[in-house]
Amino acid sequence: MHKKIAVLPGDGIGREIMDGAIKVLDVVARHFGHQFDYEFALIGGDAIDQEGTPLPENTIKVCKTSDAVLLGAVGGPKWDQNPSHLRPEKGLLGLRKELGVFANLRPVTCFPDLAEASTLKMEIIKEVDLMIVRELTGGLYFGEPKGRQNENGEESAVDTLFYTRREMERIIRKAFELAEVRRKKVTSVDKANVLETSKLWREVAEEVSKDFPEVKLEHMLVDNAAMQLIRNPAQFDVIVTENMFGDILSDEASMLTGSLGMLASASLSDDGPGLYEPVHGSAPDIAGQNKANPLAMILSAALMLKYSFSMNQEACAVEEAVQQVLKGGYRTGDIAQEGTTILSTDEMTQKVVEYLET
Numbered sequence: 300m301h302k303k304i305a306v307l308p309g310d311g312i313g314r315e316i317m318d319g320a321i322k323v324l325d326v327v328a329r330h331f332g333h334q335f336d337y338e339f340a341l342i343g344g345d346a347i348d349q350e351g352t353p354l355p356e357n358t359i360k361v362c363k364t365s366d367a368v369l370l371g372a373v374g375g376p377k378w379d380q381n382p383s384h385l386r387p388e389k390g391l392l393g394l395r396k397e398l399g400v401f402a403n404l405r406p407v408t409c410f411p412d413l414a415e416a417s418t419l420k421m422e423i424i425k426e427v428d429l430m431i432v433r434e435l436t437g438g439l440y441f442g443e444p445k446g447r448q449n450e451n452g453e454e455s456a457v458d459t460l461f462y463t464r465r466e467m468e469r470i471i472r473k474a475f476e477l478a479e480v481r482r483k484k485v486t487s488v489d490k491a492n493v494l495e496t497s498k499l500w501r502e503v504a505e506e507v508s509k510d511f512p513e514v515k516l517e518h519m520l521v522d523n524a525a526m527q528l529i530r531n532p533a534q535f536d537v538i539v540t541e542n543m544f545g546d547i548l549s550d551e552a553s554m555l556t557g558s559l560g561m562l563a564s565a566s567l568s569d570d571g572p573g574l575y576e577p578v579h580g581s582a583p584d585i586a587g588q589n590k591a592n593p594l595a596m597i598l599s600a601a602l603m604l605k606y607s608f609s610m611n612q613e614a615c616a617v618e619e620a621v622q623q624v625l626k627g628g629y630r631t632g633d634i635a636q637e638g639t640t641i642l643s644t645d646e647m648t649q650k651v652v653e654y655l656e657t
């Protein structure tokens with residue numbers, strides 16, 4: 300197959316880990332007889348510096364004319380004091396909206412060889428296999444009004460949590476479709492004891508569930524969900540939730556796998572190209588040091604193979620190579636354990652490539 304992939308490395312460790320994903324995809328292409336053409340484009344702080352905007356028109360065009368989009372990460376202290384329209388994160392939110400990728404899938408699976416690096420006991424995490432389905436193009440990050448005011452010397456700020464029934468329905472339906480071919484359980488996470496949006500969310504979840512009689516639906520308040528993820532993560536199959544709750548819960552859930560540097564994601568629309576990015580950010584504290592864990596980015600590329608190109612065998616080969624590297628005792632600093640070999644970002648990529656080639 301011949302595929303065009305838009306590549307947006309972004310800022311900080313985004314550039315370092317993207318290099319790893321491309322090297323791995325090149326091996327996949329060679330081995331399985333595909334051709335992947337990459338078109339690079341600017342986003343985030345890099346785009347602000349070069350083009351004066353976090354999401355240049357050309358980047359949108361490159362993404363929309365590609366079969367899939369790979370993104371590293373955006374942001375960093377250099378741009379933290381910028382006005383909100385010139386923040387790198389604005390570019391990422393804008394791209395998600397432009398592509399209509401409302402469904403953000405964040406699989407959380409236990410890597411047995413990393414169990415010790417997890418914050419929890421092996422008995423608790425070995426059964427972990429859950430999927431966080433996060434609404435990605437609505438909610439608090441997008442709602443209007445949004446902004447700062449100063450009326451008669453009284454400063455204030457506002458963000459708006461707004462969802463239409465249609466936006467809720469399509470993401471909840473996606474969660475049920477996924478659960479149907481998994482362990483048939485959806486946990487809808489909200490704050491229905493306080494928020495109007497959550498009350499409507501619950502109603503919609505109940506309605507959608509009628510179309511999936513084999514899937515069990517449970518509702519859970521988000522504060523309890525944050526606790527249950529640590530207490531007993533194996534109880535979850537598919538978690539569906541709104542944008543900000545999903546953002547926070549997925550960073551928490553990453554520690555079940557051992558590190559934020561292990562968690563991949565796929566963002567899907569109804570038709571256009573999917574967007575694939577690690578769950579983590581640009582990690583300014585380790586950027587430029589060749590220390591970042593490239594596995595979340597590499598596993599995001601595997602999700603691209605699976606969801607956008609239907610290359611299941613190829614995706615499995617990448618996931619298997621990652622498993623083998625971990626089994627071989629190779630680690631980046633974030634997942635280091637006693638007796639393991641600590642590798643740089645580039646060396647870790649090279650190990651995955653070696654296992655893929657054997």
Ligand SMILES: NC(=O)C1=CN([C@@H]2O[C@H](COP(=O)(O)OP(=O)(O)OC[C@H]3O[C@@H](n4cnc5c(N)ncnc54)[C@H](O)[C@@H]3O)[C@@H](O)[C@H]2O)C=CC1
Binds near residue numbers: 376391560579582
């Ligand atoms: N999707 C994106 O582009 C995202 C961007 N951000 C942006 O990134 C910048 C930094 O945000 P933070 O809150 O520090 O979150 P972060 O996710 O960048 O880093 C949090 C912690 O995890 C570590 N970490 C993250 N990825 C890692 C990896 N692959 N290997 C090893 N360690 C890793 C970092 O070193 C840091 O200690 C901010 O500007 C933020 O807005 C944050 C989250 C997502």
Ligand SMILES: CC(C)CC(=O)C(=O)O
Binds near residue numbers: 388391392440546578
């Ligand atoms: C710009 C942020 C919303 C990015 C983020 O933290 C995420 O998508 O996980």
Ligand SMILES: [Mg+2]
Binds near residue numbers: 546547578
């Ligand atoms: Mg996040």
